[in-house]
Amino acid sequence: MxxxxxxxxxxxxxxxxxxxxxxxxxxxxxxxxxxxxxxxxxxxxxxxxxxxxxxxxxxxxxxxDRAKVITEKIKTLIIDLVHHTVEPLKVNLSSYLSDKLGTDYSQLSSLFSNTAKITIEHYYIRQKIERVKELLAYNELTLSEIAFQLNYSSVAHLSAQFKKETGLTPSQFKSSSERNTIDKI
Missing domain, CATH: 3.30.70.100 (Alpha-Beta Plaits)
Known part of the structure; x- marks a missing residue:
């Protein structure tokens, strides 16, 4: 069972x-x-x-509930991808999730949005930003290395997304160190 x-x-x-x-x-x-x-x-x-x-x-x-189970599976796949995988994703997120769950992405997206009240893409971005926060707090990698590790196209893209999500630049964050737990995102 x-x-x-x-x-x-x-x-x-x-x-x-x-x-x-x-x-x-x-x-x-x-x-x-x-x-x-x-x-x-x-x-x-x-x-x-x-x-x-x-x-x-x-x-x-x-x-x-089936919808909650699938939503949680999507969240788990994203968390594993962002927080526990070193290799960057070789395909786009929609293909990755569709392949892993054997379901059309449009169905997954609709179900996830209705259940979680957030889009898959925004949830993915939030997880990536939390991972950036974690890596910044460790102070072991440069922002360029973090951008590469998390598959951002550039440091500027990472910085813009970080600022949009947190209201702070990455360097401002390093000064304040404010993080959420993964299950609260």
Whole structure:
């Protein structure tokens, strides 16, 4: 049985979800960001309520609505792409998401916008800006290196997008260091 879980954004999230599920007697056999495969083929309503409660207690949400599940899968793919992948994307985002989810991008886009109340492109931009903030805070890469790593066409494009999203230039941000957690974007 597969469970779809909202707000799983890192390896630590996977560990917490695994521990919570094991504590209520379930056996996760595979845990990915946003998705858990259980050894059990089905679970009863009482057990499902325990899952909801256990996950809610540690900041996660069990997703049961198809639109929310697909929206969360899109978010997970984008988060993984922006925050956990070193290689720049070789195709455009719409092709990447369509290929990964096996669904036409126009359907994904419409569903995502209706469910998340933001476009996929804007969500992607917000994630990239949060990654820029993180890399600026580390102070290990130049702005040119950050622009290249995140597949911006130029430093000017990154800077303009950064200013539009945050109201600050990258150098002003470095002075103030204001970041959000990934699940709050």
């Amino acid at each position: 597969k469970l779809h879980i909202k707000n799983m954004v890192c390896d630590r999230c996977k560990m917490v979800v695994k521990a919570e599920l094991e504590s209520i007697g379930l056996n996760p056999v595979d845990i990915e960001l946003g998705e858990v495969t259980l050894l059990d083929k089905t679970i009863g309503d009482e057990q499902l309520e325990k899952v909801r409660s256990a996950l809610a207690g540690v900041g996660f949400e069990l997703l049961e």
